[in-house]
Amino acid sequence: MTATPADFEARLRQIGADQYHDKHPFHHLLHSGGCTPDQVRAWVINRFYYQASIPVKDAAFMSRVEDPALRRAWRSRIEDHDGTADNEGGIMRWLRxxxxxxxxxxxxxxxxxxxxxxxxxVDAYVRFVRDKTLLEAVAASLTELFAPKIHAARIEGLLANYAFADDSSLSYFRNRLTEAPKDVAFGLAWVLDHADTDEKQDAAAAALVFKTNVLWAQLDAIHAAYVTPARIPPGGWQPGTHLRPGVK
Amino acid sequence: MTATPADFEARLRQIGADQYHDKHPFHHLLHSGGCTPDQVRAWVINRFYYQASIPVKDAAFMSRVEDPALRRAWRSRIEDHDGTADNEGGIMRWLRxxxxxxxxxxxxxxxxxxxxxxxxxVDAYVRFVRDKTLLEAVAASLTELFAPKIHAARIEGLLANYAFADDSSLSYFRNRLTEAPKDVAFGLAWVLDHADTDEKQDAAAAALVFKTNVLWAQLDAIHAAYVTPARIPPGGWQPGTHLRPGVK
Known part of the structure; x- marks a missing residue:
């Protein structure tokens, strides 16, 4: 028998409890102040690639939606990242x-x-959204269910432990505290409404697992490349390079 | 001025000299006998995903080629992996x-x-071949230029160091010793012939760099997950599980 929306929501939330990237050792290293400046920089460089790809992913999603109401509901995600006349947007905040x-x-x-x-x-995520069903694409976005907690912990941990952390540098995360819950409330309701068979619920849950893997793999890559024993692959940023003038 | 074919070939070969995955520490660990049985198994499980995807990649390539002669020349790659009436094929050999x-x-x-x-x-490679120019797709396959050396070293190293290694279990690599040079002779000639501007040479070289990154990232993933300090991501194979009856 197909799970009730409430039970299916519990199943989705359990995926986050089991394997959201707040369980990754790099997350703890970063937030506890254990990262060297270069390790923080490696995270900022790599995570930028994710930030910059999110509105591309959202445009790929909208390009497949025929319902104007759904496209309209989704559009603010692109605005949140790319900016508007009044809002510099998440990508610029990340560069700050x-x-x-x-x-x-x-x-x-x-x-x-x-x-x-x-x-x-990250490219796997963009392609996933481009290729899979709309239900799977929306379900993959539901890692935002677990994000406010991590952003709040991130702000607190970074402020407590790093000299660079202040209202300006952390504005990306503060903005996500209000943007993410708005997005995910819509996405969750949409998924619960549309995942109305066992097969669709399984596909939506698998999509959310896929997305947690995308996030986890990003921290794994940084950890393997820049945390002892560090092993930077060919082409990866070399610590100490590409700094602002005067920084060392 | 656009490089001569000989100079451009030298540029491509230098990419292999710089960053083919025979430089990766896991390669040395494996061939020197330093891997535990479970580390060898992790490599076999993960590398199978690559093996199984190669004919999909080649079919994606052929689906974009309008010249029957080029498709015909390419077709043996699929046969080599998927098998024919007389040849079990690389995928079956890998399962051996x-x-x-x-x-x-x-x-x-x-x-x-x-x-x-x-x-x-691996999926990034399949998509690359599906999405990029034919020149870039063929150029990405030129890691085979560097493969016979690694296969020969692999056969020698595995035979010397592991009880499981014999003619049957290593037949995949022995077959590649003759298949890869045939494929790559064609691919290299095609690339040298078609990369007739600076821009095309740069694109072909970048495609080969991309492919070395695909191979390197696979060994990085295994190394981070299964070599001390091992950190298996959610969903990854757990050592000691899924063994044949009687094996421990």
């Missing part, structure tokens, strides 16, 4: 963070030095 | 290796337990 940790922001914006494994994982 | 290292071959064939990072990297 890049500045604050001492990186050359043009270098970060160029996406050079991003680890190949980061690109493979 | 899975047997030999003590794994349940149905489990390996199911692709369960493959690391997400492996899937992201």
């Amino acid at each position: 963070l890049a500045d604050a940790v001492g990186l050359d922001r043009d270098y970060v914006a160029s996406k050079e030095g991003v680890l190949p494994a980061t690109k493979f994982a | 290796l899975a047997d030999a290292v003590g794994l349940d071959r149905d489990y390996v064939a199911s692709k369960e337990g493959v690391l997400p990072a492996t899937k992201f990297a």
Whole structure:
């Protein structure tokens, strides 16, 4: 028998409890103040690739939606990241963070030095949204269910432990505290409404697992490349390079 | 001025000299006998995902080729992996290796337990061949230029160091010693012939770099998950599980 919406929601939330990337050791290292400045920079460089790809992913989604109401509901996600007349947007806020940790922001914006494994994982997400059913695409976005908690912990941990952290450099995360719940309330209601068979519920749950894997693989890539024993793959950013003038 | 074919070939070969995955520490660990049985198994499980995807990649390539002669020249790659009436094919040979290292071959064939990072990297290659120019697709295949050396070293290293290694279990690699040079002679000539501007040479070289990243990321994923300090991501194969009856 197909699970009730409430039971299916519990199943989705359990995926986050089991394997959202707040369980990854790099998350703890970062938030506890255990990262060196270069490890924080590696995270900022690589995570930028994800930030910059999110509105591409959302445009790919909208390009497949025939219902104007759904496209209209989705559009604010692109605005949140790319910006509007009144809002610089998440991508620019992320580059503010890049500045604050001492990186050359043009270098970060160029996406050079991003680890190949980061690109493979993030690109897999964009393609997933382009190729799979709309239900799976929306379900994959539901990692936002678990994001406010991680953003709140991130703000607190970064503020407590790193000199670069202040209202300006962390504005990306503060904005996500209000943007993510708005997006996910819509996405969750849509998924619960549309996953009305066992098969669709299984597909939606698998999509959410896929997305947690995308996030986990990004932290794995940074951890393997930049945390002892560090093993930077060919093409990856070299610590100490591409810093703002005067930073060392 | 556009490089001569000979100079351009030298540029391509230098990419292999710089960053083919025979430089990766897992390669050395494996061939020197330093891998535990479970580390060898993790490699067999994950590398199977690559093997199984190669004919899909080649079919994606052929689906975009309008010249029957080029399709005909390419077709043997699919036969080499999927098999013919007279040839079991590379995928079956790889499953023979899975047997030999003590794994349940149905489990390996199911692709369960493959690391997400492996899937992201390999899928990126299939998509690359589907989306990029034919020149870039052929150029990406030129890692085969560097493969016979690694296969020969692999056969020698595995035979010297592991009880499971014999003619049957290593037949995949022996066959590649003759198949790869045939494929790559064609591919290299095609690329040298078609990369007749600076822009095309740069694109072909970038495609080969991309492909070395795909291979490197696969070994990075295995190394991070299964070599000390091992950190198996959610969904990854757990050592000691899915073995053939009687194996421990």
